[in-house]
Amino acid sequence: MPTLQLHDTLTGNKRAFVPGDPKRVTMYVCGPTVWSYAHIGNARPPVVFDVLFRLLRRTYGDEHVIYARNITDVDDKIIEAARDLGEPIDVITDKFAAIYREDTGALGVLPPTLEPHATEHIGEMIDMIARLIESGHAYEAEGHVLFAVQSYERYGALSRRDREDMIAGARVEVAPYKKDPADFVMWKPAKEGEPGWDSPWGRGRPGWHIECSAMAEKHLGEIFDIHGGGTDLKFPHHENEIAQSVCAHGGKAMARFWLHNGFLSMDSTKMSKSLGNVKLVHELIKDWPGEVLRYALLTAHYRAPLDWTQKLLHTSQKSLDRLYGVLRRIEAKPAAEVPETVEAALADDLNTPKALAALFALAGAANRAETDEARQAAAADLLAGGHALGLLEGSPDAWFGIDALSEAERAEIDQLILDRTAARQAKDFAKADALRDELDKRKVLVDDGPEGTTWRMG
Numbered sequence: 001m002p003t004l005q006l007h008d009t010l011t012g013n014k015r016a017f018v019p020g021d022p023k024r025v026t027m028y029v030c031g032p033t034v035w036s037y038a039h040i041g042n043a044r045p046p047v048v049f050d051v052l053f054r055l056l057r058r059t060y061g062d063e064h065v066i067y068a069r070n071i072t073d074v075d076d077k078i079i080e081a082a083r084d085l086g087e088p089i090d091v092i093t094d095k096f097a098a099i100y101r102e103d104t105g106a107l108g109v110l111p112p113t114l115e116p117h118a119t120e121h122i123g124e125m126i127d128m129i130a131r132l133i134e135s136g137h138a139y140e141a142e143g144h145v146l147f148a149v150q151s152y153e154r155y156g157a158l159s160r161r162d163r164e165d166m167i168a169g170a171r172v173e174v175a176p177y178k179k180d181p182a183d184f185v186m187w188k189p190a191k192e193g194e195p196g197w198d199s200p201w202g203r204g205r206p207g208w209h210i211e212c213s214a215m216a217e218k219h220l221g222e223i224f225d226i227h228g229g230g231t232d233l234k235f236p237h238h239e240n241e242i243a244q245s246v247c248a249h250g251g252k253a254m255a256r257f258w259l260h261n262g263f264l265s266m267d268s269t270k271m272s273k274s275l276g277n278v279k280l281v282h283e284l285i286k287d288w289p290g291e292v293l294r295y296a297l298l299t300a301h302y303r304a305p306l307d308w309t310q311k312l313l314h315t316s317q318k319s320l321d322r323l324y325g326v327l328r329r330i331e332a333k334p335a336a337e338v339p340e341t342v343e344a345a346l347a348d349d350l351n352t353p354k355a356l357a358a359l360f361a362l363a364g365a366a367n368r369a370e371t372d373e374a375r376q377a378a379a380a381d382l383l384a385g386g387h388a389l390g391l392l393e394g395s396p397d398a399w400f401g402i403d404a405l406s407e408a409e410r411a412e413i414d415q416l417i418l419d420r421t422a423a424r425q426a427k428d429f430a431k432a433d434a435l436r437d438e439l440d441k442r443k444v445l446v447d448d449g450p451e452g453t454t455w456r457m458g
C-alpha cells in the first residue's frame, strides 16, 4: 500500500502520515450543531473525512481506527430554535441529530466510531477549565471564565494571523470583564430559562471551543493523530481548541495533522445559511440519489473550493451511469485489494478527482478487455476502487431502477432495444421510431452512450 501523505495546515506542508500508535489511530472531526438541517456544504466534511476513515481502516485494520465526530447540542442557535419552535431543547437536538445521521447515511457516510455529545461531557469541560485556571492560562470574571490568549505564545500559528487580525476576525466582544479583547470565553453564565449546569463559577454553560478540547482529550487522549473540519473553523475555533489543549497538557501538541476542507459555493457565491443560498441535503436527496451528491462532492480535491451547480449534478449522474453500466454488463465481485491506481491517488493527500479518473480507466479496460477473465478482473477492480470512495455499493439493477422488473419484462425491453438498434442500422427510421415510442410508453429511458446503449426506468 502506498504511504499516505497528508497536508497539515499547521506546518503548511504535505508529509508522510505516521500515527502515534498504529494499533490506535485517532481522528477527531468537528461535527454539527444540531439546531437545523445540514446544507450540502456542511456535508463536505463528513464525506471527505469518511473517505479518509475508510483509507485508515484499510491501512491499519478496522478495529484500530477510532474516529470521533461530535454533536454540539448546547449553543445559542439551539436555544433560539427551541424558543422559536416552542419545543424543549432536547427534542430539537435529538430530532436534528437523527436527521443528520440519516442525511449523511444517504450520502454513504459510515457512522463514526464515536459520536460524543457536548451535554454528556460537561464534567470533563469543567475539569479542563479548572486546570487552565490553576496553571494561569485562564481567569474568572463576573461568572465567566476566559482563556488568556497572552498566556499562550503560539496563539495564531494555525491561521497565521497576527493579533490585530484576530481581534477583528473573531469579532470578539469587547467586554469590561476581559483582560484582553482577544480573550475568549470557555464558560458563561446561564440566563434564566436557559440550559445551565452548576460549576465552581456559578450556574452556566460551556463555550463551543472547550467542548471539542474536552471531548477529544477524553476519547482520543492528549495527543491524537488527525483533527479535521472545514476551512472556516481554522479561526477562531481550532486556534482556540489548540490554545486550550496545548496549555492543559503542559505544552504538548494537540494533533499531529490538521486537515481542512475547502468551501462549497453555489453558482460562484459562498453557500451559507446567513446568505440564504443553501441547498439542504434533506431536500436534495428527494430529487437525486445520495450517491450522485457524494460523487459530486468528490469531484474536487478536498482542499480546493467546489462550485455546486445543476450541471455538476447532471454530469455526476451521467458518470455513475457509465460506471454502473459497465457493472450491469459484467457481473463481478469486488477484488480483494483496492487497485493500485485508486489507492495511490487517495494516498496522495486524498486526491479524489484522480481516483475517479482511475475508476474510468478501469471501466474503459473492462469494456475493451478481450477475454472474459480480463473483463471480470477489470470490473472487480472497478468495484473495489469504487468502494474505497464509498461509491458503487448498490446493485446496478437498483441504480437503473430495474430491480422491480420481472425477468420476462427485462427480456422484452432488451429485445425492443436490440430491435431498435437493428432498425437504425438498417436505416429503417420509421420502425426505429415506433420502437422508441413503445419504450417511452413503458417509461424506459434509453441512453446511447459510447459503450453501447443502456436503459433505465424513468
Ligand code: AMP
Binding pocket: 030, 031, 032, 033, 041, 042, 043, 044, 045, 229, 230, 231, 232, 233, 261, 262, 263, 264, 265, 270, 271, 272
Ligand atoms: P456549521 O454548522 O456552520 O458549524 O458547519 C458545520 C461544518 O460544515 C463545519 O465543519 C464547517 O466548516 C462546514 N461548512 C459550513 N459551510 C460550508 C461550506 N459552504 N462548504 C464547506 N464546508 C462548510
Ligand code: ZN
Binding pocket: 029, 030, 031, 212, 237, 241
Ligand atoms: Zn471543534
